[in-house]
Amino acid sequence: MSNAVSAARPLAPVTRRPTFKWGPVFDHAILIAGSAFMLVPVYLAFMTSTHDAVTVHTGGVQALPGGSLVDNYATVMFDGLGFSGAVNGTTMMLNSLILGLGFAVGKIVLSMMAAYAIVYFRFPLAEFAFWAIFVTLLLPLEVRILPSYEIVQSMGLINTYTGLIVPLVASATGTFFFRQFFKSVPDELIEAARIDGAGPLKFFLDILLPLSRTMIAAIFIIMFVYGWNQYLWPTLITTNEDYFTLVRGIKQIIQVWVGSQIPEYGQAMALAVLAMLPPVIVVVVFQSWFIKGLTESDK
């Protein structure tokens, strides 16, 4: 153990012994084991999704590719899913996309505007507005789920995209993020803008918005993934299958799984793979933005 850690950050000229060192080997062994720990469950799910139900039922979870990849994915994407009837994977994916994008865009627009007002204006209610928004950080949706549902229901927003997206936007994470960022923007900019006669709207659109591009990208990725992955709220709000998202559809799988003789393991896993693919791609491709946004928004 001690050997392993002592390999930290090389001080190049210090090494005198040209002997083979076990430390790095040990480090890599741990990292490979860790990577396997993260990968193997998803790998097994993917391999299982390429087999038909009977193979899985008799042979257990599959570790090697099978012949039903196209079959399973085509069934899940285009046929009315065996377990829920009318809805298919394409519709659900579209709904997930609407939820993810709608949530991310809504959150960014609302929170940027609010943060702009709080940071750049002097007005009587500024302090109050800040605290009113800030308090929303305290209570996750899960805690106030029943009354939230009743209010959305009484507004007739069950089974609508509005009812699905807007209540999720009611928290302050984004506002906080942009407030921190705006505060770090140098004052000289606004002074210069005022001397040049730019009003608040022009300053916001022509100077602040372009400056915030990277920040917007980072928070967009985080919010998209967050929105796509929502589960409890879509489960309550969408009872009509036309509005099901992929993550919501997962619940449907289980309901059939419990009752059936030979559960459609392959199709279930195909749906799970489809549900995780887009956010995983987004996070892996935009990794550095994503990590920057995640670790800096919490400071």
Added chain:
Amino acid sequence: MDKVRFGHSIVPYLFLLPQMAVVAVFFYLPAGEAVRSSFFLEDPFGFSSTFVGLDNYADVLSSTEYRRVAIFTVWFTVLVALFALAIALLLAVKADTVLRGAKTYRTLLMWVYAIAPPVAGLLGILLFDQHVGPFVDIASWFGWNLRIGVNYYDTAFAMIATAVWYQVAVNFIFFLSGLQSIPRAVREAALIDCRSGLRRFFTVTLPLLTPTAFFLLVINVTYALFDTFGLIDLMTKNEPGNNPVTLVYKVFLDGFRGNDLGGSSAQSVILMIVVFALTLVQFRFMERRVHYA
């Protein structure tokens, strides 16, 4: 220190309006309603409600069922936070150490963040499934007859394992970024002063990492309490009766399945107080963190 500001009269209100409207309707209204209905007893059909004072709270807190769920929640939270933090810290320290492949390891270890908790739950169900799950086979080599959904503790084990698996990614991201922000000069000085790697870790690296660790502790507790909802909902397979569930799940169960509005609201308010306390802890610490940095 104050920022240069515009002194406009109406513009800031227009900018604030959308966010304030959403927050008022979808946050303050429901939160207030939860508090209000926790003091009322509503008949199941919603025709009438009577003010009962603190009766709902008394009922909740004296119920053995609630106590059982609360105890499970505490264990669940402690174990998930502990293992997820420990595994992530080990991996982050190693990923910070290695010279080759650091970026590849980072990608491989963080991507699970993007998976939705219920999808993680579905993977858990598959791998721990009675008939097809490989973990059941592995457990049986050790003479352990793992039966998810039948044996309370086996289900709890599978849930905790899945929840840990999911949370390692987030913790890894934050630990690694915390480690990478330790100045090079400090590392080098430590390397000269102290030959023992393990001792260097405990006397230099870990203290410098405490702010991150503490912040993550709060994040993990919040995660175990609230964000695991989807995972639990999946892994109990709609049969929460004899399966372990957490307090948040019980709020949902009593409210939507049991139609016990007052009881569910009282539980909500109790959880609100818990979250409030957690946030206070987090903020006191965050001030210190700014001080450190």
